[in-house]
Amino acid sequence: MSRIGRMPIAIPAGxxxxxxENNKVTVKGPNGTLDRVLPAEMDIKVEGDTVVVTRPNELKRMKSLHGLTRTLIANMVTGVTTGYQKVLEINGVGYRAAKNGKELTLTLGYSHPVVMKDPEGVETILEGQNKITVKGIDKEKVGQYAAEIRDKRRPEPYKGKxxxxxxxxxxxxxGKTGKK
Known part of the structure:
Protein backbone atom coordinates (compact mmCIF):
# COMPACT_ATOMS: atom_id res chain seq x y z
CA MET A 1 0.00 0.00 0.00
CA SER A 2 1.03 3.56 -0.62
CA ARG A 3 2.00 5.10 2.70
CA ILE A 4 0.30 8.37 1.84
CA GLY A 5 -2.58 6.80 -0.07
CA ARG A 6 -3.72 4.55 2.75
CA MET A 7 -4.04 7.36 5.30
CA PRO A 8 -7.67 8.43 5.74
CA ILE A 9 -8.54 12.09 5.21
CA ALA A 10 -10.32 13.67 8.17
CA ILE A 11 -13.28 15.85 7.24
CA PRO A 12 -13.52 18.83 9.62
CA ALA A 13 -16.85 20.17 10.88
CA GLY A 14 -18.62 22.37 8.35
CA GLU A 21 -20.00 9.13 -10.84
CA ASN A 22 -16.64 9.02 -12.64
CA ASN A 23 -14.97 10.05 -9.36
CA LYS A 24 -16.10 13.68 -9.51
CA VAL A 25 -15.31 14.88 -6.00
CA THR A 26 -17.01 18.03 -4.68
CA VAL A 27 -15.79 19.58 -1.44
CA LYS A 28 -17.88 22.34 0.15
CA GLY A 29 -16.64 24.36 3.09
CA PRO A 30 -16.73 27.76 4.76
CA ASN A 31 -14.38 29.34 2.18
CA GLY A 32 -16.11 28.00 -0.94
CA THR A 33 -16.57 24.96 -3.14
CA LEU A 34 -14.01 22.96 -5.09
CA ASP A 35 -14.72 20.14 -7.50
CA ARG A 36 -12.38 17.93 -9.46
CA VAL A 37 -12.56 14.79 -11.57
CA LEU A 38 -10.07 12.29 -10.16
CA PRO A 39 -8.74 9.11 -11.81
CA ALA A 40 -11.61 6.68 -12.40
CA GLU A 41 -9.51 3.66 -11.40
CA MET A 42 -9.38 4.74 -7.75
CA ASP A 43 -12.16 3.83 -5.33
CA ILE A 44 -13.12 6.83 -3.18
CA LYS A 45 -15.46 6.30 -0.23
CA VAL A 46 -16.79 8.73 2.36
CA GLU A 47 -17.04 6.85 5.66
CA GLY A 48 -18.48 9.01 8.42
CA ASP A 49 -16.11 11.92 8.91
CA THR A 50 -13.25 10.47 6.85
CA VAL A 51 -12.51 9.86 3.18
CA VAL A 52 -10.72 6.64 2.23
CA VAL A 53 -9.02 6.04 -1.13
CA THR A 54 -8.28 2.46 -2.22
CA ARG A 55 -6.68 1.09 -5.36
CA PRO A 56 -7.82 -1.91 -7.40
CA ASN A 57 -4.44 -3.64 -7.89
CA GLU A 58 -0.70 -3.32 -7.35
CA LEU A 59 0.37 -2.03 -10.77
CA LYS A 60 2.93 0.78 -10.71
CA ARG A 61 0.47 3.23 -12.28
CA MET A 62 -2.15 2.42 -9.63
CA LYS A 63 0.37 2.91 -6.84
CA SER A 64 1.26 6.32 -8.28
CA LEU A 65 -2.36 7.39 -8.67
CA HIS A 66 -3.25 6.18 -5.17
CA GLY A 67 -1.10 8.70 -3.31
CA LEU A 68 -1.87 11.44 -5.81
CA THR A 69 -5.63 11.02 -5.49
CA ARG A 70 -5.49 11.07 -1.70
CA THR A 71 -3.29 14.18 -1.66
CA LEU A 72 -5.52 16.04 -4.13
CA ILE A 73 -8.59 15.40 -1.95
CA ALA A 74 -6.68 16.43 1.20
CA ASN A 75 -5.58 19.66 -0.53
CA MET A 76 -9.19 20.40 -1.50
CA VAL A 77 -10.34 19.91 2.11
CA THR A 78 -7.55 22.17 3.40
CA GLY A 79 -8.37 24.77 0.74
CA VAL A 80 -12.03 25.12 1.67
CA THR A 81 -11.23 25.32 5.39
CA THR A 82 -8.08 27.46 5.72
CA GLY A 83 -7.12 28.32 2.14
CA TYR A 84 -3.66 28.73 0.68
CA GLN A 85 -1.34 31.68 0.32
CA LYS A 86 2.05 32.45 -1.15
CA VAL A 87 4.03 35.55 -0.24
CA LEU A 88 6.31 37.16 -2.82
CA GLU A 89 8.88 39.90 -2.22
CA ILE A 90 10.12 42.39 -4.79
CA ASN A 91 13.75 43.48 -4.39
CA GLY A 92 15.51 46.10 -6.48
CA VAL A 93 15.79 49.85 -6.93
CA GLY A 94 12.63 51.17 -8.58
CA TYR A 95 10.91 47.77 -8.55
CA ARG A 96 7.39 48.02 -7.17
CA ALA A 97 3.87 46.69 -7.45
CA ALA A 98 0.52 48.48 -7.55
CA LYS A 99 -3.02 47.13 -7.44
CA ASN A 100 -5.95 48.54 -9.37
CA GLY A 101 -9.12 46.49 -8.92
CA LYS A 102 -8.26 42.99 -10.11
CA GLU A 103 -5.17 44.17 -11.99
CA LEU A 104 -1.67 43.89 -10.59
CA THR A 105 0.78 46.35 -12.15
CA LEU A 106 4.45 45.49 -11.74
CA THR A 107 7.24 47.97 -12.44
CA LEU A 108 10.29 45.77 -12.87
CA GLY A 109 12.87 47.78 -14.75
CA TYR A 110 11.45 47.08 -18.19
CA SER A 111 10.53 49.86 -20.60
CA HIS A 112 6.87 49.21 -19.79
CA PRO A 113 4.87 48.23 -16.72
CA VAL A 114 3.76 44.59 -16.57
CA VAL A 115 0.00 44.26 -16.01
CA MET A 116 -1.44 40.97 -14.75
CA LYS A 117 -5.09 40.13 -14.12
CA ASP A 118 -5.98 38.00 -11.09
CA PRO A 119 -7.37 34.65 -12.26
CA GLU A 120 -10.75 33.35 -11.11
CA GLY A 121 -10.67 32.25 -7.47
CA VAL A 122 -7.31 33.88 -6.70
CA GLU A 123 -6.74 37.29 -5.15
CA THR A 124 -3.59 39.31 -4.62
CA ILE A 125 -3.04 41.58 -1.64
CA LEU A 126 -0.29 44.19 -1.52
CA GLU A 127 1.52 45.05 1.69
CA GLY A 128 3.46 48.18 0.89
CA GLN A 129 4.93 48.38 -2.60
CA ASN A 130 7.10 45.31 -2.55
CA LYS A 131 5.24 42.50 -0.81
CA ILE A 132 2.58 40.54 -2.71
CA THR A 133 0.37 37.91 -1.06
CA VAL A 134 -1.44 35.52 -3.40
CA LYS A 135 -4.46 33.91 -1.70
CA GLY A 136 -7.07 31.38 -2.75
CA ILE A 137 -8.73 28.06 -1.99
CA ASP A 138 -7.22 26.09 -4.88
CA LYS A 139 -3.60 25.19 -4.11
CA GLU A 140 -2.78 24.61 -7.77
CA LYS A 141 -4.09 27.99 -8.94
CA VAL A 142 -2.39 29.89 -6.10
CA GLY A 143 0.96 28.24 -6.79
CA GLN A 144 0.66 28.71 -10.54
CA TYR A 145 -0.22 32.41 -10.33
CA ALA A 146 2.56 33.05 -7.81
CA ALA A 147 5.00 31.31 -10.17
CA GLU A 148 3.77 33.42 -13.10
CA ILE A 149 4.31 36.62 -11.11
CA ARG A 150 7.80 35.45 -10.11
CA ASP A 151 8.62 34.62 -13.74
CA LYS A 152 8.16 38.26 -14.77
CA ARG A 153 11.54 39.01 -13.15
CA ARG A 154 13.30 36.11 -11.45
CA PRO A 155 15.85 36.94 -8.76
CA GLU A 156 19.36 37.24 -10.13
CA PRO A 157 22.36 35.89 -8.22
CA TYR A 158 24.62 38.99 -8.25
CA LYS A 159 22.52 41.68 -6.61
CA GLY A 160 19.44 39.67 -5.66
CA LYS A 161 17.14 41.91 -7.69
CA GLY A 175 30.95 39.54 -9.20
CA LYS A 176 33.96 40.27 -11.36
CA THR A 177 37.10 41.32 -9.61
CA GLY A 178 38.55 44.66 -10.66
CA LYS A 179 41.81 45.16 -12.58
CA LYS A 180 44.94 44.72 -10.52
Missing part, protein backbone atom coordinates in the same frame (compact mmCIF):
# COMPACT_ATOMS: atom_id res chain seq x y z
CA UNK A 15 -17.10 20.58 5.35
CA UNK A 16 -18.99 18.18 3.09
CA UNK A 17 -17.38 15.80 0.62
CA UNK A 18 -19.47 14.25 -2.16
CA UNK A 19 -18.31 11.67 -4.68
CA UNK A 20 -20.37 11.50 -7.90
CA UNK A 162 13.82 40.48 -8.82
CA UNK A 163 10.74 38.77 -7.41
CA UNK A 164 11.28 35.93 -4.97
CA UNK A 165 9.17 33.86 -2.60
CA UNK A 166 9.45 35.13 0.98
CA UNK A 167 10.97 31.84 2.16
CA UNK A 168 13.25 31.44 -0.86
CA UNK A 169 17.00 31.75 -0.38
CA UNK A 170 18.96 33.19 -3.29
CA UNK A 171 22.46 31.81 -3.65
CA UNK A 172 24.58 34.87 -4.24
CA UNK A 173 27.61 34.95 -6.51
CA UNK A 174 30.68 37.10 -6.30
Missing amino acids: VTVEVA GIKYSDEVIRRKV
Whole structure:
Protein backbone atom coordinates (compact mmCIF):
# COMPACT_ATOMS: atom_id res chain seq x y z
CA MET A 1 0.00 0.00 0.00
CA SER A 2 1.03 3.56 -0.62
CA ARG A 3 2.00 5.10 2.70
CA ILE A 4 0.30 8.37 1.84
CA GLY A 5 -2.58 6.80 -0.07
CA ARG A 6 -3.72 4.55 2.75
CA MET A 7 -4.04 7.36 5.30
CA PRO A 8 -7.67 8.43 5.74
CA ILE A 9 -8.54 12.09 5.21
CA ALA A 10 -10.32 13.67 8.17
CA ILE A 11 -13.28 15.85 7.24
CA PRO A 12 -13.52 18.83 9.62
CA ALA A 13 -16.85 20.17 10.88
CA GLY A 14 -18.62 22.37 8.35
CA VAL A 15 -17.10 20.58 5.35
CA THR A 16 -18.99 18.18 3.09
CA VAL A 17 -17.38 15.80 0.62
CA GLU A 18 -19.47 14.25 -2.16
CA VAL A 19 -18.31 11.67 -4.68
CA ALA A 20 -20.37 11.50 -7.90
CA GLU A 21 -20.00 9.13 -10.84
CA ASN A 22 -16.64 9.02 -12.64
CA ASN A 23 -14.97 10.05 -9.36
CA LYS A 24 -16.10 13.68 -9.51
CA VAL A 25 -15.31 14.88 -6.00
CA THR A 26 -17.01 18.03 -4.68
CA VAL A 27 -15.79 19.58 -1.44
CA LYS A 28 -17.88 22.34 0.15
CA GLY A 29 -16.64 24.36 3.09
CA PRO A 30 -16.73 27.76 4.76
CA ASN A 31 -14.38 29.34 2.18
CA GLY A 32 -16.11 28.00 -0.94
CA THR A 33 -16.57 24.96 -3.14
CA LEU A 34 -14.01 22.96 -5.09
CA ASP A 35 -14.72 20.14 -7.50
CA ARG A 36 -12.38 17.93 -9.46
CA VAL A 37 -12.56 14.79 -11.57
CA LEU A 38 -10.07 12.29 -10.16
CA PRO A 39 -8.74 9.11 -11.81
CA ALA A 40 -11.61 6.68 -12.40
CA GLU A 41 -9.51 3.66 -11.40
CA MET A 42 -9.38 4.74 -7.75
CA ASP A 43 -12.16 3.83 -5.33
CA ILE A 44 -13.12 6.83 -3.18
CA LYS A 45 -15.46 6.30 -0.23
CA VAL A 46 -16.79 8.73 2.36
CA GLU A 47 -17.04 6.85 5.66
CA GLY A 48 -18.48 9.01 8.42
CA ASP A 49 -16.11 11.92 8.91
CA THR A 50 -13.25 10.47 6.85
CA VAL A 51 -12.51 9.86 3.18
CA VAL A 52 -10.72 6.64 2.23
CA VAL A 53 -9.02 6.04 -1.13
CA THR A 54 -8.28 2.46 -2.22
CA ARG A 55 -6.68 1.09 -5.36
CA PRO A 56 -7.82 -1.91 -7.40
CA ASN A 57 -4.44 -3.64 -7.89
CA GLU A 58 -0.70 -3.32 -7.35
CA LEU A 59 0.37 -2.03 -10.77
CA LYS A 60 2.93 0.78 -10.71
CA ARG A 61 0.47 3.23 -12.28
CA MET A 62 -2.15 2.42 -9.63
CA LYS A 63 0.37 2.91 -6.84
CA SER A 64 1.26 6.32 -8.28
CA LEU A 65 -2.36 7.39 -8.67
CA HIS A 66 -3.25 6.18 -5.17
CA GLY A 67 -1.10 8.70 -3.31
CA LEU A 68 -1.87 11.44 -5.81
CA THR A 69 -5.63 11.02 -5.49
CA ARG A 70 -5.49 11.07 -1.70
CA THR A 71 -3.29 14.18 -1.66
CA LEU A 72 -5.52 16.04 -4.13
CA ILE A 73 -8.59 15.40 -1.95
CA ALA A 74 -6.68 16.43 1.20
CA ASN A 75 -5.58 19.66 -0.53
CA MET A 76 -9.19 20.40 -1.50
CA VAL A 77 -10.34 19.91 2.11
CA THR A 78 -7.55 22.17 3.40
CA GLY A 79 -8.37 24.77 0.74
CA VAL A 80 -12.03 25.12 1.67
CA THR A 81 -11.23 25.32 5.39
CA THR A 82 -8.08 27.46 5.72
CA GLY A 83 -7.12 28.32 2.14
CA TYR A 84 -3.66 28.73 0.68
CA GLN A 85 -1.34 31.68 0.32
CA LYS A 86 2.05 32.45 -1.15
CA VAL A 87 4.03 35.55 -0.24
CA LEU A 88 6.31 37.16 -2.82
CA GLU A 89 8.88 39.90 -2.22
CA ILE A 90 10.12 42.39 -4.79
CA ASN A 91 13.75 43.48 -4.39
CA GLY A 92 15.51 46.10 -6.48
CA VAL A 93 15.79 49.85 -6.93
CA GLY A 94 12.63 51.17 -8.58
CA TYR A 95 10.91 47.77 -8.55
CA ARG A 96 7.39 48.02 -7.17
CA ALA A 97 3.87 46.69 -7.45
CA ALA A 98 0.52 48.48 -7.55
CA LYS A 99 -3.02 47.13 -7.44
CA ASN A 100 -5.95 48.54 -9.37
CA GLY A 101 -9.12 46.49 -8.92
CA LYS A 102 -8.26 42.99 -10.11
CA GLU A 103 -5.17 44.17 -11.99
CA LEU A 104 -1.67 43.89 -10.59
CA THR A 105 0.78 46.35 -12.15
CA LEU A 106 4.45 45.49 -11.74
CA THR A 107 7.24 47.97 -12.44
CA LEU A 108 10.29 45.77 -12.87
CA GLY A 109 12.87 47.78 -14.75
CA TYR A 110 11.45 47.08 -18.19
CA SER A 111 10.53 49.86 -20.60
CA HIS A 112 6.87 49.21 -19.79
CA PRO A 113 4.87 48.23 -16.72
CA VAL A 114 3.76 44.59 -16.57
CA VAL A 115 0.00 44.26 -16.01
CA MET A 116 -1.44 40.97 -14.75
CA LYS A 117 -5.09 40.13 -14.12
CA ASP A 118 -5.98 38.00 -11.09
CA PRO A 119 -7.37 34.65 -12.26
CA GLU A 120 -10.75 33.35 -11.11
CA GLY A 121 -10.67 32.25 -7.47
CA VAL A 122 -7.31 33.88 -6.70
CA GLU A 123 -6.74 37.29 -5.15
CA THR A 124 -3.59 39.31 -4.62
CA ILE A 125 -3.04 41.58 -1.64
CA LEU A 126 -0.29 44.19 -1.52
CA GLU A 127 1.52 45.05 1.69
CA GLY A 128 3.46 48.18 0.89
CA GLN A 129 4.93 48.38 -2.60
CA ASN A 130 7.10 45.31 -2.55
CA LYS A 131 5.24 42.50 -0.81
CA ILE A 132 2.58 40.54 -2.71
CA THR A 133 0.37 37.91 -1.06
CA VAL A 134 -1.44 35.52 -3.40
CA LYS A 135 -4.46 33.91 -1.70
CA GLY A 136 -7.07 31.38 -2.75
CA ILE A 137 -8.73 28.06 -1.99
CA ASP A 138 -7.22 26.09 -4.88
CA LYS A 139 -3.60 25.19 -4.11
CA GLU A 140 -2.78 24.61 -7.77
CA LYS A 141 -4.09 27.99 -8.94
CA VAL A 142 -2.39 29.89 -6.10
CA GLY A 143 0.96 28.24 -6.79
CA GLN A 144 0.66 28.71 -10.54
CA TYR A 145 -0.22 32.41 -10.33
CA ALA A 146 2.56 33.05 -7.81
CA ALA A 147 5.00 31.31 -10.17
CA GLU A 148 3.77 33.42 -13.10
CA ILE A 149 4.31 36.62 -11.11
CA ARG A 150 7.80 35.45 -10.11
CA ASP A 151 8.62 34.62 -13.74
CA LYS A 152 8.16 38.26 -14.77
CA ARG A 153 11.54 39.01 -13.15
CA ARG A 154 13.30 36.11 -11.45
CA PRO A 155 15.85 36.94 -8.76
CA GLU A 156 19.36 37.24 -10.13
CA PRO A 157 22.36 35.89 -8.22
CA TYR A 158 24.62 38.99 -8.25
CA LYS A 159 22.52 41.68 -6.61
CA GLY A 160 19.44 39.67 -5.66
CA LYS A 161 17.14 41.91 -7.69
CA GLY A 162 13.82 40.48 -8.82
CA ILE A 163 10.74 38.77 -7.41
CA LYS A 164 11.28 35.93 -4.97
CA TYR A 165 9.17 33.86 -2.60
CA SER A 166 9.45 35.13 0.98
CA ASP A 167 10.97 31.84 2.16
CA GLU A 168 13.25 31.44 -0.86
CA VAL A 169 17.00 31.75 -0.38
CA ILE A 170 18.96 33.19 -3.29
CA ARG A 171 22.46 31.81 -3.65
CA ARG A 172 24.58 34.87 -4.24
CA LYS A 173 27.61 34.95 -6.51
CA VAL A 174 30.68 37.10 -6.30
CA GLY A 175 30.95 39.54 -9.20
CA LYS A 176 33.96 40.27 -11.36
CA THR A 177 37.10 41.32 -9.61
CA GLY A 178 38.55 44.66 -10.66
CA LYS A 179 41.81 45.16 -12.58
CA LYS A 180 44.94 44.72 -10.52
